[in-house]
Amino acid sequence: MTSLQPTRVGPTPFFHGVVWVGLPLLGALAGGLLAWGLDWALGMPWVPLQGPLELVDEVTGDWTLWVLLGLGVVVGLALAASAEHDAARIAVDATEVRVTQDGEERVVPAGDVAVAFLDEGLLVLQDAAGRRRALVRMEDLPEDRVRAALVEHGYAWAEEDPRAGEFSRWVPDAPALPTGANAVLVARQKALEDNQGKDAEELRLELEKLGVVVRDRGDRQYWRAITPGR
Incomplete structure (x- = not known):
């Protein structure tokens, strides 16, 4: 018996941790390294972008480290928001499979899904004629939950491409x-x-x-x- 309520599967907690914690930390680290090397770079005439570096040093003054750390965090958060926006998600019910990735949505009616399977890191929704109606990136999705959602709502699952x-x-x-x-x-x-x-x-x-x-x-x-x- 299939469930009437749609089952939604999104990125794993690991994905969210890497994106919303790891990227801002990396941004802060990059900003800190830039602040640490700024005086050295200004003392080396052969280092490119002397003008912009001098401007940064002049504008930020004694706050250079904190300003660059903050900018690094902001850049990291912007990258995190972009990654979240592009991440794959699926919503499954007995009538359709709704796929969202890269900010775009695609709806595949249940009648157009003869079989679902994984192929080289992609979830494939394939119709009876063999057309691949949707390809979903699986690197950030939990495979077991995706398989369970499809099977629960009555979709055929194969361990490989038939x-x-x-x-x-x-x-x-x-x-x-x-x-x-x-x-x-x-x-x-x-x-x-x-x-x-x-x-x-x-x-x-x-x-x-x-x-x-x-x-x-x-x-x-x-x-x-x-x-x-x-």
């Missing part, structure tokens, strides 16, 4: 690919090599429109054709 054996490594101009897919895979390869994750995801969705599912192993791409569920 279609893993269908993938082939992509090479340029692979003849078996649908028309236009090679060009998209070329562009996506460049996005992967340049660490342009958002572009790579947009191109992955374009490939699914062309009838191709792609998954990554490092910066290598593997593909298979979309086929009806069996």
Whole structure:
């Protein structure tokens, strides 16, 4: 029997500790090191940014250490807020799976999830034709709670991709690919090599429109054709 109430899963307490405690502390440490080295840097004409460093020293005066410590904490808190905003979260009920990450939300209806599984640090929600309807980063999410939430609400769970054996490594101009897919895979390869994750995801969705599912192993791409569920 499935629960009527949605189950929400967010980042682990470890994530929150690192983000909201660790990053401000690192910022304060960086500010302290900068204050400690400021006099030394001003005494070395070859050190770049002499003008800005002199301005910092002049404006802060005897308060240099405390000002730079405070600025470091503020920068750390800003980074923490950014990390919190981008962190992955899911909300699951019997009708849909709602995914939020990088500040964007995606809703996958229950009828579009034939199976869920983990693949190289990603939660994959896959439909009956093999399309990957959502990919969720799992580095900050508790795997056991994510699995339990999906199973509790009636979603099928697999320990690995049921279609893993269908993938082939992509090479340029692979003849078996649908028309236009090679060009998209070329562009996506460049996005992967340049660490342009958002572009790579947009191109992955374009490939699914062309009838191709792609998954990554490092910066290598593997593909298979979309086929009806069996």
